[in-house]
Amino acid sequence: MALLLLRGEPIGEVDAVLFDKDGTLSISEPMLHALATARVTHGLKLLGERHGPLHARQGSRARELLEQAYGLRGQGIDPAGTTAVACREHNLISTATALTQVGLGWPEALELSQEVFTVTDHLHGQGSASPPGASPGLHGLVQRLAGAGLRCAVISNDDQAGIEAFLLSQGMRPHFQASWSAEHTPRKPDPAAVLGLCEALGVEPDRCALIGDANSDLRMARSAGVGVVLGYLAGWSSPPPLDPSFPQLSHWAELGARQGDAITP
Template identity: 55%
Template sequence: MVCLQLRGTALGSVDAVLFDKDGTLSISEPQLLTLASARVFLCLEQAALALPAAVLPDLQQLLERAYGLSSAAICPAGITAVASRDHNLIATATALVQVGMGWPEALALSEQVFAQADQQDARRSQEAAGHTSTTTEGLRPWLEELQAAGVVCAVISNDDMAGIEHFLSSHGLDLFFAGLWSAEHRPRKPDPAAVHGLCEQLGVEAHRCALIGDANSDLRMAVAAGIPHQLALGYTAAWSSPPPLAEPHPLIHHWKELSLAGS
């Protein structure tokens, strides 16, 4: 058996490690900042055709607060960082309703805006232009150590399958991961049954897994699914402002803090 250690302290024996993607495997803040900014711009542009100009500043503030968007950062606990695409879309439509638009019109406009933003999705368009997203520092050596020890790795993310696969393949990481669970799977995270579905796919038991993520919803999901509390690990190093993770979950500040030992 393999024992997972954090800064030399044994956490427990593991057969598999489940990783969140954005904010854990990937430093995604620059791409998410660009994507959220594009959604705000496009939404204001389209709303100006249907709403009085006087409400547009209020709409901008509502959208920026909803997205967790500031001039140079994304809130790591906000919906852009944590929630799925359709949850972001619903939040957008809700902001439009708050400034006077009917729900059917707000939903239709939001879907139009998101389709336009998807055409210039920062995570893909920047990579196509040669500006590849960044993996978190020290990730590959840690994945190599897990692979050498026979510990199975998987991704559990609210990105779609295309986004997960593109990220892994563009960084040559796909061979390290035996399973993927995306926003297209049902149920999706943070439902604890998403962990069970992924564990079944991998052929492992939840109580023999560790889960590493950058959001409290990841950590709560892990424990509710039966992963031991000390093996639900918070990763802090991918954001300009560290995510507000609940104590006393163990926190990882760099992948080199983790190690493996026989048990």
């Protein structure tokens, strides 16, 4: 058990800290931008090959719909959009939905979307040209939490392999005792996902902190009875529009832990 400190002020006693991955533990925006851009490009290419050349207006409309579906914003990603927040399956559905709006039936739209994802999946995760790095100050925070005797875990809509690859690449795997991925049932933002992860860690939800960069994460944690819920703002080029009722931080240096009389700043 340790006391968490936000900018030096106590915010709760906890036994474990649960982290979102993309946009919280990791700076994933460059990778996700490249992935979404490739999906748009391949989607338009396959659409033209399968259903005839697109005239200018039709092609422009298809591009606009796909970019909106993925949350593409110039060189950035909407931190509350599907690419940033949703699992692969939900991104696939949003792609197919966009394609139905340019005239495809649902079976054709879904089949084309699945082919687009098959072609571009290699751009996601550690195999991509822009693999995600750790958010600034994360290594120091993880060391501080471990020094205070706290357990750490990841709750993410990435698959298990993606979570493991990130933790291993950052040398942080020994400090994380559990994870809950898109392959678990239920997946986030179902509050039961938090309860399942807490059970795996052997801790009660009210003795945990959860840190995430999306309102869906924060509200999930609140519904699950998590004791300390924090919003993280610094994982994207545009700060996520978080509910102001949750405490927020912009750098891991703002978070500390105290065990007994010892302070880990």
